[in-house]
Amino acid sequence: EPEVTQTPSHQVTQMGQEVILRCVPISNHLYFYWYRQILGQKVEFLVSFYNNEISEKSEIFDDQFSVERPDGSNFTLKIRSTKLEDSAMYFCASSPPLLDRGWNQPQHFGDGTRLSIL
Amino acid sequence: DQQVKQNSPSLSVQEGRISILNCDYTNSMFDYFLWYKKYPAEGPTFLISISSIKDKNEDGRFTVFLNKSAKHLSLHIVPSQPGDSAVYFCAATVASNTGKLIFGQGTTLQVKP
Numbered sequence: 001e002p003e004v005t006q007t008p009s010h011q012v013t014q015m016g017q018e019v020i021l022r023c024v025p026i027s028n029h030l031y032f033y034w035y036r037q038i039l040g041q042k043v044e045f046l047v048s049f050y051n052n053e054i055s056e057k058s059e060i061f062d063d064q065f066s067v068e069r070p071d072g073s074n075f076t077l078k079i080r081s082t083k084l085e086d087s088a089m090y091f092c093a094s095s096p097p098l099l100d101r102g103w104n105q106p107q108h109f110g111d112g113t114r115l116s117i118l
Numbered sequence: 119d120q121q122v123k124q125n126s127p128s129l130s131v132q133e134g135r136i137s138i139l140n141c142d143y144t145n146s147m148f149d150y151f152l153w154y155k156k157y158p159a160e161g162p163t164f165l166i167s168i169s170s171i172k173d174k175n176e177d178g179r180f181t182v183f184l185n186k187s188a189k190h191l192s193l194h195i196v197p198s199q200p201g202d203s204a205v206y207f208c209a210a211t212v213a214s215n216t217g218k219l220i221f222g223q224g225t226t227l228q229v230k231p
Contacts, residue, residue: 044221
C-alpha cells in the first residue's frame with residue numbers, strides 16, 4: 001500500500017539554525033498538510049497546500065515557517081530560525097482528489113520527524 | 119482551542135470484549151469526522167470516518183456512531199484484540215473547507231489478553 005514517507009526520522013539542530021523537513025506524499029494525492037505534536041499535547045494543524053499554494057495556515061505558522069513543493073514528488077517544511085519551542089514531532093499528510101463534492105477523503109500521515117532544538 | 123475533546127485519557131478492556139471510545143465536539147460546522155490509531159514512533163493511521171449525513175458507519179470490527187444533536191461521536195471496536203492497543207485520535211473537519219483536521223487529545227486503549 002502506498003505511504004507518505006518523511007525524512008529524517010530525527011533531526012537535532014542548534015537554536016537559531018535553519019531546518020528543512022522533507023516529505024514524499026502519496027503519488028496521486030493533490031492535497032498536502034503539515035501538523036505537529038509537542039510532547040504530551042494534541043496534534044495541531046500547521047498548514048495546508050493545494051495547487052502550489054498555501055490554502056490555509058494556523059497562527060503557529062508564522063514568518064519563520066515556509067512550505068514548498070520543489071518538484072513533482074517532494075513537499076518540504078522549512079523553519080528559518082529555530083526556537084526551543086519548535087521541538088516537536090512534525091507530521092506530513094496528504095489526501096487524494098475530491099470525491100464528487102467536498103473533502104470526503106481521509107488524510108494519510110507519514111511517521112513523522114522528531115525535531116529537537118538544543 | 120477545545121473544539122474536539124476526548125475526555126477519557128485511557129481505557130482498558132479485556133480481549134474479546136467491546137471497546138467504546140468517545141469524542142465530543144463544539145463546532146456545529148464540522149461535517150466530516152475521522153478516527154485515527156497511533157502506535158509509538160509511527161504516524162496516525164486512518165481507521166474509519168463518517169460524514170454528518172450519516173449516523174453510523176461500519177468497517178469490519180470498527181463502527182463509528184455520530185449523534186449530531188449531542189455533538190458526540192463514538193468508536194466501537196468489537197471484539198477487541200491485543201493488537202488494538204494504541205492511542206486513538208478523533209478528528210473533525212469542515213468538508214467544504216481546506217481539509218484542516220482538528221484533533222482530540224487522544225485516548226490510550228489497552229486490550230488485555
